Amino acid sequence: MWLTSKIKQILMVMKPGIVTLDYPGQPAPAPAAFRGQPVWDHHKCLGCGGCANHCPARCILTRDVCQELRVMLYDGSRCTYCGRCADVCPEDAITMSNNFQTACDDKNDITTRMELFMLTCQRCGRCYEMEKTNVIDRMELRGFRYDNLESRALIRQTTDTFSPEALAATEHHQRPSR
Amino acid sequence: MRKELEAQLAAQLRDEVVCVEKTDQRTIFIDVKREAIRRAVRIVTEAGGRYMCGVGYDNIARDGTLGMVHTFSMDHNDHFICVRTKAPAIDPVMESITPDLPSAGWSEREFMDMLGMQFTNHPKPKRLVLSDDWPAGIYPLRKEVPYDLVPPGAEDVAYQLDEAPPGTKIVPIGPFHPSLHEPEHFAVYVDGETIKGCDYRGFMTHRGIEKLCQTQVSYNEVPFIAERICGICGSVHATAFSQAVESAGGIKIPRRAEYIRTLMLEIERIHSHLLWLGVAGHLIGFDTVFMQAWRVREQLMWLCERLTGNRKTYGMVLIGGVRRDITPEIAEDIRRVVTNIEKELRVIHRAIEKDSSIHKRTKGVGTITKEDAIAWGLIGPVARARGVDIDARRDHPYAAYNDMKFDVPVLTDCDVWSTLVVRVLETYEAIRIIHQVLDKLPAGPIFVELKDKIPALRHAITTVEAPRGESTHYVITGEDNRPDRWRVRAPTYTNLQAVPLMLLNEQFGDFPIIMGSIDPCFSCTDRVAVIDMASGKARSMTKRELDFMSREQLQRG
Incomplete structure (x- = not known):
């Protein structure tokens, strides 16, 4: 019994042989449907902030520096590559590329920062409601937003009109520490 | 199913049953007063309920109470039974069901830590989830505690292990160990190479x-x-x-x-x-x-x-x-x-x-x-x-x-x-x-x-x-x-509670595979510390020694 098992085991190992890939010697591209690093198309993005509202990792931040300028920042160091941002984007400005080789020694290399010039809506400044029929996904944060880009923190607070005080207050925002 | 249960509960507990309702095809909720929780749970168990888990929740903002739900599964006729009770937050005491159902032990200990509930007659009312230096009186799952609270740490506190059976030595395994995938600490009480008991301290990667x-x-x-x-x-x-x-x-x-x-x-x-x-x-x-x-x-x-x-x-x-x-x-x-x-x-x-x-x-x-x-x-x-x-x-x-x-x-x-x-x-x-x-x-x-x-x-x-x-x-x-x-x-939450029983009277060299058989998680650091309680000396054991022990075990078997 012992011997037959061992013979079977030798055959089991011999048949497939060596299966280790010669990566990175040979490139091993990810399939087309792969959810890799998200890429923003700044021509299409209209700065609605829907991706920032729905990012489970909270790694997309939105900050209004003034009435006309909105900064969108994607912090790739925390991204979980779930692809939810690409799902909810109404303009298809986000695509999940198949780039998975994102290791780097400076996290700014995998950070995307867009400065968008915003036209002002006559009624509320920033009006956009996403997926109108979907109550569960309805846009929560509208108006002007003041996430802290320095400490990469999302601040769930908005104002209807641009408020320099709110901007100044969130600049001092700190994560809790011991 | 609902009617039979309601009749039984009404007969035995009378006005201590608040209501019995069926919310969908398979779920029955039983609300009882907190004095009757243990008896209600006993009735459900006798009706064929298999204990799944306990759920504590904070309802202070609404009616000033902490809620506790014990959930059961009726495997033969596709029903879930949830026995709900509540206790005022100023006096959150209720009777423990662990003496009847050992698998409820962790659920109750968890909510002692996380919500500040108290369970009378619990056989092992020790900390389970919170770290040893977590300040007393802060209950993280209560609504008033912010999600990102970081209380100051302390150096001079440690978990008190269960008392070792006489004549045994303690072999601590973990928090980092080749057979454990996640940081968990087992103190295994051994007599020679035979395991005589075990205490567990885990939840070291509790992420909230x-x-x-x-x-x-x-x-x-x-x-x-x-x-x-x-x-x-x-x-x-x-x-x-x-x-x-x-x-x-x-x-x-x-x-x-x-x-x-x-x-x-x-x-x-x-x-x-x-x-x-x-x-x-x-x-x-x-x-x-x-x-x-x-x-x-x-x-x-x-x-x-x-x-x-x-x-x-x-x-x-x-x-x-x-x-x-x-x-x-x-x-x-x-x-x-x-x-x-x-x-x-x-x-x-x-x-x-x-x-x-x-x-x-x-x-x-x-x-x-x-x-x-x-x-x-x-x-x-x-x-x-x-x-x-x-x-x-x-x-x-x-x-x-x-x-x-x-x-x-x-x-x-x-x-x-x-x-x-x-x-x-x-x-x-x-x-x-x-x-x-x-x-x-x-x-x-x-x-x-x-x-x-x-x-x-x-x-x-x-x-x-x-x-x-x-x-x-x-x-x-x-x-x-x-x-x-x-x-x-998660399934390991239940299965891990029975591991001390599985380990009882087994050989120490079999610890990894017994632990592994419930499919918890494994990790890779390559030494355990053996502390000789008699001399109080600690020494480390290398992976080679462990492998050797395990090979000896094989030859003997």
């Missing part, structure tokens, strides 16, 4: 996911976070959470989405069982099995990459359906891969099933009788290897399992070997289910838009059969587009 999801994110972000509770059964948690919210909100999802969920769950089961088979081989020093099982598993990972966009953490499940469809081409791809896996797994199965060296390490090891397995509420392959015939896929069909034909392998040898066989047989069944899903896959949409708001303060419970056993989720819906309370009970 429940608190995070109750305070920060919205409903449809939770499935992605739920998926990251476990690296292996991600889809299980996402599906269980989504089903619980769908059940609470009365959302009906398309049948095609249910089929795709079933498919993902079964792909995950194949993946998990192959992974476990490899790790089990590794733990008993048989690395050929490890290499070959993981080689077979790799093609499934590549399949998932093409199918979902990622090797693991598929991100397929959302409340309301699934995110990606199965096209005919990908269906053909799935068939090809799983057929190949079945073929290769049979080769491995035949090569190891009669191998006497594996038998020596696993047969008769980690035995626990069927009666004990039932008493401790064991679940999953661990229970099915002890002759307990339970499987949530068959007993509480969810997703598309009511359309599937499959067998539930049950063995009665009660040892580690039979858990191995159960897992291999289950893999074949999973492949059978995948073929059925692809055969019967109905046409239609894969996602349903949610038209109405999800009503607040509805309770719902679901279980999903994860590869390691059933995983139970309890959701109380909230007002702010997020759950008010979300309780996750």
Whole structure:
């Protein structure tokens, strides 16, 4: 019994042989449907902030520096590559590329920062409601937003009109520490 | 079912029963006054209820109480029974049910830590979840405690181990150890090489996911976070959470989405069982099995990459359906891969099933009788290897399992070997289910838009059969587009409680494989510290020594 098992085991190992890939010697591209690093198309993005509202990792931040300028920042160091941002984007400005080789020694290399010039809506400044029929996904944060880009923190607070005080207050925002 | 229970409860507890209601096809809620909780639980247990978990929740803002729910599963007639009670927050004392049901021990200890409840007559009222230096009087799951609170640490506190039985020495295993995947600490009491007892201190990587999801994110972000509770059964948690919210909100999802969920769950089961088979081989020093099982598993990972966009953490499940469809081409791809896996797994199965060296390490090891397995509420392959015939896929069909034909392998040898066989047989069944899903896959949409708001303060419970056993989720819906309370009970939570019993009177060299047989998580640091209690000296043991001990064990066996 012992011997037959061992013979079977030798055959089991011999048949497939060596299966280790010669990566990175040979490139091993990810399939087309792969959810890799998200890429923003700044021509299409209209700065609605829907991706920032729905990012489970909270790694997309939105900050209004003034009435006309909105900064969108994607912090790739925390991204979980779930692809939810690409799902909810109404303009298809986000695509999940198949780039998975994102290791780097400076996290700014995998950070995307867009400065968008915003036209002002006559009624509320920033009006956009996403997926109108979907109550569960309805846009929560509208108006002007003041996430802290320095400490990469999302601040769930908005104002209807641009408020320099709110901007100044969130600049001092700190994560809790011991 | 509801009427019979109500009659029994009314007869025995009279006006201490507040109400008995049936919220959907399978869920019965029993509200009792807190004085009667233990008796109510006893009645439910006698009616055939198997304890699943306890759920504590903070209701202070509404009526100044802390709620406690004990949940039970009726495996023979597809019912969940939730016994609910509440105690005022200023005096949160209620009677412990652990003396009757040992598997409730951890649930109650958890809410002593997290909500400040007190359970009288609890046999082991020690800290379970919170770290030793967490300040007294701060209960993290209470609503007034912010999610990002970081209290100051302290150096001079330590967990007091249970008293060792006389004549034994303590071998601490962990927090970092080759046979443990995650930081957990076992203090194993040994007499010579025979294990005489064990104390457990874990929860060292408690990430506060429940608190995070109750305070920060919205409903449809939770499935992605739920998926990251476990690296292996991600889809299980996402599906269980989504089903619980769908059940609470009365959302009906398309049948095609249910089929795709079933498919993902079964792909995950194949993946998990192959992974476990490899790790089990590794733990008993048989690395050929490890290499070959993981080689077979790799093609499934590549399949998932093409199918979902990622090797693991598929991100397929959302409340309301699934995110990606199965096209005919990908269906053909799935068939090809799983057929190949079945073929290769049979080769491995035949090569190891009669191998006497594996038998020596696993047969008769980690035995626990069927009666004990039932008493401790064991679940999953661990229970099915002890002759307990339970499987949530068959007993509480969810997703598309009511359309599937499959067998539930049950063995009665009660040892580690039979858990191995159960897992291999289950893999074949999973492949059978995948073929059925692809055969019967109905046409239609894969996602349903949610038209109405999800009503607040509805309770719902679901279980999903994860590869390691059933995983139970309890959701109380909230007002702010997020759950008010979300309780996750992963299968290891239950199975780990019975590990001291499995270890009893076993050889110390078998610790890794007994631990591994419940499929907890493993890690890789290569030394344990042996402390000689008589001389008080500590010395370290290297991996070589451990390997040597384990080889000696093999030769002796």
